[in-house]
Amino acid sequence: MSEAIFTAHILVVDDDPRIRNLLSRYFEDEGYTVSCAIDGRDMRAQMKQKEVDAILLDLSLPGGQDGLDLAREIRSQSDVPIMMLTGRHDVVDRIVGLEVGADDYLAKPFHLREVHARLKSILRRRTPAPMTKDAAAPEDVLAFEGWSLNISRRTLQDPSSQEVDLTTGEFDMLVTLARNAGRVLSRDQLMDMTRGRQLETFDRAVDAQIVRLRRKIEADPKHPQLVKSVRGVGYVFTGRLS
Template sequence: MTSTPPQGPTVVIVDDDPDLRVTLAALLAENGFVPLPVADSAGFFAAANAGPVDLALIDLRLQGESGLTLAIRIRERMGLPIVMLTGRGDETDRVIGLETGADDYITKPFSPRELVARLRAVLRRSGHPALANPDRSQSQIRAFGQLRLDQTRRELLGPDGAEIALTNAEYRLLDYFLRHPDRIIARTDLLRELGSDLSLYMDRTIDVLILRLRRKIEPVPSKPVHLQTRRGLGYIFVTEA
């Protein structure tokens, strides 16, 4: 008897724009996901109660209950991976979202290929069976201390080989530092170099990302060994402690 392959990940799309819901659902279905498009938080919880859900894709600016409020409720009740869709003018809400634990942010307008890749990255980090059991034989690995960054699969690995979950923004920050080790990098360079959506963030976003990244890579985050601050100049990543 042949075994049944794992079903594609189920993604609830929460957006009050009916045209965007249809577009996103078609895109995800074409790429092996099981999309469940809904208009609001009531629709999300109805879908979640009807069967297993693997990820919530939520518009930040929902009418009625905000996307951030819905994300907080999901975190409290379900611990489900969350990806937020944001507009270009939502810098403050991005910071709040980072602090409340959204796994990733995608800025409108977005590339369909990037959206699919980033959803898969979040689901892979969460351990979805259809995306598990990685083959790292062809991966490009950068090591620092007892940790390794798999730049092919976009994963941070601990001393025991287990993945340390990173949001997309945290991964991009760490990847940038590891490509420019032992060099002082100004805050303005980080805002500019980390990508089109991050370049729209406020300075405080970098502070939040640095704090969160240190909690994941430093034995004592308050006394960083690798990701060090150079006051008045920026940051430097020291690969060899």
């Protein structure tokens, strides 16, 4: 496990003191820095004090803003990884969480080891691999239609060389599609290939990720030219690689 993951700063946003204490103690014992917040106001104050590497965000919160509201707010300003923690078992709530930009979700009650495993997965995918002293190996870059997708550094530049912020999920989705350019991928395949583990596969969860990605890379998201839909099957990357 990389040092970057061990030293990550985790923000737990939950109004239940038992959950906050449980997660705080566990992740501090694992070597993380942990801050806690009970609502949106507290969360904003914590985020102003110190940079946050990931947020564990409860869906049901007091103060007029629930976790979905806060996830939208966070995502409008930052691509910091968000894991939704929810006591609700409604599939729609989970999908909406992904639609607003959460990287993952986990229903309560949960096992701490599973929370940790999923968090490590998010942080590992987000953190570029360290460069070796032999740095003779070329970086892994995919270029298409003027865009530059640097997989080694996990960055995306548009044709004007401006960096485009992508969430962990959006970046992984684009990498998977671009690496399989011209190949139609089903929603099941995309879920498996981007998350690296078996999950309940919700069509709308994948569709929501594609919609968010299109907004960032397509000139006209309603008439996509890079990521096209294949009715009844899935999606295909049609950008020309160079």
